[in-house]
Amino acid sequence: MILYLLCFLLFLIGLYGVITRRNVIKIVIGLVFMEFSVFLLLVLVGYVEGGEAPILDETIVSGPFVDPLPQAMVLTAIVIGLASNAMLLAIAIRLYKKYGTFDIRKINELKG
Amino acid sequence: MSQLIPLFVIIPLVAAFLIPIIGKFLEGFQKVLTSVAFLSLSVLTVYFICAGTGEPLLYTVGGWEPVRGIPIAIYLVADGLSIFMLAITSVVGFLVSVYSISYLNRFTAQNNFFALLCLMMGGMNGVVLSGDLFNLFVFMEIAVIASYALVAFGIEKQELEASFKYQVLGGIASVLILFGVTMLYWKTKTLNIADAGNILRTSQDKSFVVFTQLFLITGFGLKAALIPFHAWLPDAHSSAPSPISAMLSGVLIKAIGIYAIIRLFFNMFTLSDEMAVTITALGAVSMVLGSFLAMYQWDIKRMLAFSSISQVGYIVTGIGMGMIILARNGDQRVAALAISGGLFHMINHAAFKGLLFLNAGAIEHETHTRNMKSLGGLSRSMPITASTSMGASLAISGVPPFNGFFSKLIIIIAAIQGKFYLLAALAVLISIVTLAYFMKFQKYTFFNRQGARDRKKIKEVPFAMCFSMIVLAVLCLGLSLLIFPGIREVVLDPAVRVIMNASEYAPSITGF
Amino acid sequence: MKGMSVIVKKVAQLLSGLIFMYGVYIITHGHLTPGGGFAGGALLAGSMILLVLAFGSDVMGLKKRETGSSIIENSAILVFILFATIAMLVGTRVFFHNFLPGGTLGELISAGVIPLYNIFVGMEVGAALFTIFLALVIYKEEVLK
Incomplete structure (x- = not known):
């Protein structure tokens, strides 16, 4: 149970970062925290108490196996997260070039 | 025929990855390939619509058959609703790709543009076809990451800022959706939508279901830009290159937001x-606030973006009314009417909002401004743009005989028959407000002679752009034919049937 | 972008080959051990990035490498889609079907097409990560001066 609560705490830390920080890079970091808290939860969902690795082998005949599907899902989600984070950072660098600052209070051309 | 389903994903993806290689050496390759690929998708969709049997077509990726009735493969499902959405994506996508041929001439990095457009198309088609929760998420991410890059394509101050906002809110939405998928997997131990549906139907745990539903509706609501989740849409849709705005407003928010x-x-x-x-x-x-926010805009594309929020509100209201009636076991006929109104408005909105954004692009292409105050008198120098945008404006504000009139009429009739009098009154009122701000757009852009400066230099846009605009304008008129029974039964009714007989979706896929 | 000191250069030279080989091992044994295309590809990209960081390069050189790696990336994913599409033409005629014989469990050459998929995913991921790195570096070198 404590692990699930820690996941939730990580999610809240990320959300706090996204909402309160003014620096573009810190917002990106907050977003990454949120993403990874959900990945952690996804891995925990597949965990089985005392489960074996789900590999076909002579030594492991029966018994509870951990669920391999969430692990595959997490890997896929990490790859997607990589792409979107690379995209975010590329945009952040270009924002810095155009505005000369990372402060989102000064990046406010679009309003209304 | 179900053998052809994966082609909807394969063709755009292959095109997307061929373009950066061959396009480097061959001038013009990217434009031709994108148009040909999207044209072939449209032809495939038309074939699917004409040969539709009403039964959902299944495709198990990798050939993994179900084990003891439990589906383990990734399913691609092409039922009425999916094919209806595919018709919207591929036809609008084809016209947008033709339009981009001329529009893109003043940009560099055309390879990147067309590759990303193909990637976005592949992602949307995947979302629409996927019968599996996690693949829906993956394809959705492919589509939105491509759209993040496309919004920032101009790499000026405003584009970058809009793209950053869009990415932060889109990232939060993706996290929430992934969380919802995780919760569903935790509870049902399956990712197949049909299988999960079977399990949820017998489950007693109501609080869990409501909890998951709230996360999913927040996530997909952010993607569909329903108020109060709309903050990114006006910036993103107005900063993107115009063909991409047409794609985002006309197709993307429907395919990954409302469809999901x-x-x-x-x-x-x-x-x-x-x-x-x-x-x-x-x-x-969304319907009410979106249109009032649109009234105060002087930037053409920003006004169109706010109007997208309002029109998406119409679609969701129509479908939501059908949902209420079905949930309360009300009159089936009224529910079917409300849902068909919503879906009809969805295809109509793709046509006229796509056309309006293409018009805005044509205006920007010639005059290099989007501010209505500094435009004027364009009806003489750009006759095709003026006439097509007049048609689209009349269609979106619901003037007969254009398509928007009929879909709004159906929604209003359904609201009255279902005794949602307040919604009916709001729908009529918002239709009038829509007419008001589109008249403002018409007056200041095309008719107001005073604001006009050096009109001599402005000419009509090139042929490829005109072609797309004219075809969409014809569609705006032609889609009103969908109310006639013979045509409606082929295009609209299969999609409505999938929604109406919602509980039959799961048995038709898992077999029990 | 300037290179680093002699010590860093020498160590990077020694290590990058080993890292590259380890990445290749992870990719080719993807169907037998934990790891596979993505993890191995990340290692491949890491070894290249190490070399670029240690030795430095001028913008022209970086651009040449970026062109090369983006072409590798795109062709790798095209071959991946090609394999998936070949499966639609042979055997049971299903997208992504494993159309090669399975072989014996635990052998290096077994599991049908899966090792091939792993190899091309590894190429794709390695080249993609390297391209992202180069794009950011080129932007920094060219524009942020």
Whole structure:
């Protein structure tokens, strides 16, 4: 149970970062925290108490196996997260070039 | 015929990855390949619509057959609703790709543009076809990451800022959706939408279901830009290059926002009264506030973006009313009317909002400004743009005989028959407000002679751009034929049937 | 972008080959051990990035490498889609079907097409990560001066 609560705490830390920080890079970091808290939860969902690795082998005949599907899902989600984070950072660098600052209070051309 | 389903994903993806290689050496390759690929998708869709049997077509990727009735493969499902959405994506995509041939001439990095456009198309087609929760998420991410890059394509101050906002809110939405998928997997131990639907139907744990539904509706609501989740849309849709704005407003928010809401809330979850009321309320609020916000805009594309929020509100209101009636076991006929109104408005909105954004692009292409105050008198120098945008403006504000009139009429009739008098009154009022701000757009852009400066230099846009605009304008008129029974039964009714008989989706895929 | 000191250069030279080989091992044994295309590809990209960081390069050189790696990336994913599409033409005629014989469990050459998929995913991921790195570096070198 404590692990699930820690996941939730990580999610809240990320959300706090996204909402309160003014620096573009810190917002990106907050977003990454949120993403990874959900990945952690996804891995925990597949965990089985005392489960074996789900590999076909002579030594492991029966018994509870951990669920391999969430692990595959997490890997896929990490790859997607990589792409979107690379995209975010590329945009952040270009924002810095155009505005000369990372402060989102000064990046406010679009309003209304 | 079900052998052809994966082609909807394969063709755009292959095109997307061929373009950066061959396009480097061969001038013009990227434009031709994108148009040909999207044209072949449109032809495939037309074939699917004409040969439709009403039964959902299944495709198991990798050939993994179900084990003891439990589906383990990734399923691609092409039922009426999916094919209806594919028709929207591929036809609008084809016209947008033709339009981009001329529009893109003043940009560099054309390879990147067309590759990303193909990637976005592949992602949207995947979302629409996927019968599996996690693949829906993956394809959605492919589509939105491509759209993040496309919004920032101009790499000026405003584009970058809009793209950053869009990415942060889109990232939060993706996290929430992934969380919803995780919770569903935790509870049902399956990712197949049909299988999960079977399990959720017998489950007693109501609080869990409501918890998951709230996360999913927030996530997909952010993608569909329903108010109060709309903050990114006006910036992103107005900063993107115009063909991409047409694609985002006309197709993307429907394919990954509204389609996903419909598919999950009708076909997977059991219909519940609270959720139906929530969705309808979100739709009604978007419908009203979006149009009032649009009235105050002087930037053409920004006004169109706010109007997208309002029109998406119409679609969601129509579908939500059907959902309420079905959840309360009301009159089936009225529910079918409301849902068909919503879906009809969805295809109409793709046509006229796509056309309006293409018009805005044509205006920007010639005059290099989007501010209505500094435009004027364009009706003489750009006759095709002026006439097509007049048609689209009349269609979106619901003037007969254009298509928007009929879909709004159906929604209003359904609202009155279902005794939602307030919604009916709001729909009529917002239709008038829509007419008001589109008249403002017409007056200041095309007719106001005073504001006009050096009109001599402005000419009509090149042929490829005109072609797309004319075809979409013809569609704006032609789609009103969908109210006639013979045509409606082929195009609209299969999609409505999938939503109406929501509980039959799961048995038709898993077999029990 | 300037290179680093002699010590860093020498160590990077020694290590990058080993890292590259380890990445290749992870990719080719993807169907037998934990790891596979993505993890191995990340290692491949890491070894290249190490070299670029240690030795430095001028913008022209970086651009040449970026062109090369983006072409590798795109062709790798095209071959991946090609394999998936070949499966639609042979055997049971299903997208992504494993059309090669399975072989014996635990052998290096077994599991049908899966090792091939792993190899091309590894190429794709390695080249993609390297391209992202180069794009950011080129932007920094060219524009942020």
